[in-house]
Amino acid sequence: MINTQLKLNIAILAAGAASRFGACKLLAPLNGKPVLNYSLDAASQTDAHEVFIITGGWHQDIEKHLELRNAEKEHFLYCQNWQEGMGASIKLAANINKDKSTALLIMLADQPLIGAEQLNLLIKHWRDQPEQICCAQFNNTLGAPAIFPISAQQELLTLPNNLGAKRLLTNQTVNTVSIPEATWDIDTPANLSQAHTLLAAKAKTGAN
Numbered sequence: 001m002i003n004t005q006l007k008l009n010i011a012i013l014a015a016g017a018a019s020r021f022g023a024c025k026l027l028a029p030l031n032g033k034p035v036l037n038y039s040l041d042a043a044s045q046t047d048a049h050e051v052f053i054i055t056g057g058w059h060q061d062i063e064k065h066l067e068l069r070n071a072e073k074e075h076f077l078y079c080q081n082w083q084e085g086m087g088a089s090i091k092l093a094a095n096i097n098k099d100k101s102t103a104l105l106i107m108l109a110d111q112p113l114i115g116a117e118q119l120n121l122l123i124k125h126w127r128d129q130p131e132q133i134c135c136a137q138f139n140n141t142l143g144a145p146a147i148f149p150i151s152a153q154q155e156l157l158t159l160p161n162n163l164g165a166k167r168l169l170t171n172q173t174v175n176t177v178s179i180p181e182a183t184w185d186i187d188t189p190a191n192l193s194q195a196h197t198l199l200a201a202k203a204k205t206g207a208n
Contacts, residue, residue, distance in 0.1 A: 006127050007102040008147060010048045010119075011093035012039045014109035015056025015082040020187045024058040026109050027065055028192055031199050035186060036066060038112035040074070045116035046123060048105065050075065052096060054089040056082025085162035094148075094156035103130070104153060106165065107145040112195055113181035113202070119145060125177045135169050136179035142169040143182060 014036060018025040026036035036053075043051045051074045055062050059078045068074040077096060081088045090106060097104045103126070107114065118136075126134035126147040135146035143166060148156060155168055186192055 006130050008048055008105050008123065008126075009050040009052065009097055009100060009102050010043045010046065010105045010107065011052045011054055011090070011097070012036075012043060012107055012109050013054050013086060013089050013093075013144075014039075014062060015054050015059075015079045015086075015089045016110075017057040017083070021189060021192075024061050025186055025192070026058065027061060028186075030112060030192060030195055034066060035112055035192070035195075036062065036109050038115070039107060039109045040066075040068075042114060042116045042119050043107070044070070044074070046105075046119050049073070049102060050100075052077050052093050053109070054079050054093055056089065081161065085160075086164040087159040088161040090156055090159055090165055091161070094153050098153055098157070101150065103147050103149045104156070105145060105147045108185060110186045111144075111182060111184065112186070113184055113198060114145060114179065115181075118179050118181055122147060122177050122179065125175055129175055132173065132175050133169065134175040134177065136182040137176035138178070138180050138182040142166070142174065142176060145179070145182065 014026055027034045054077050056079045063076050077092060079089045079092045122134060122145055131149055133148055133152055135142050186195055
């Protein structure tokens with residue numbers, strides 16, 4: 001049985017306008033399923049107690065077309081001030097999570113190369129030192145996915161709306177896990193085509 005202090009919930013940030021993509025990139029088909037499903041599938045294969053999908057600019061489309069498979073565990077949360085920036089979505093997730101006595105794993109919805117393997121590796125490392133933030137290290141930088149313990153969530157609640165949580169990763173000692181897949185996200189249709197190729201190569205490697 002997992003100690004209460006070692007429980008966690010997951011927030012998938014899916015509120016952006018996708019202006020560079022020109023449409024709802026999170027519902028764009030990628031190897032037979034929407035882009036957002038990759039993050040949701042990865043989150044569902046962890047021992048997270050709840051998964052929050054933070055929506056914004058495309059919330060009506062996402063909630064209409066994306067079917068949640070576990071209504072008790074997976075929840076849509078609409079960020080009304082999503083246009084103010086990523087910090088607004090993070091603060092919404094942290095505010096919902098603050099009374100649940102759990103850590104919060106924050107991940108981005110447009111990183112389909114990050115699967116359950118990467119999330120579970122991050123969770124494993126965090127549980128070795130659960131009092132510290134644990135985040136991905138990639139391309140000589142730190143970023144999402146990242147796990148914020150209970151003690152760090154007050155800092156999430158005070159983030160400026162127009163900023164993400166990256167500064168919290170650089171202003172204090174954190175544990176890091178090498179996750180090169182975090183280097184890559186989908187911003188443009190060209191990125192989507194690249195994702196198709198990368199995922200196909202990954203599947204082929206796994207089959208060998």
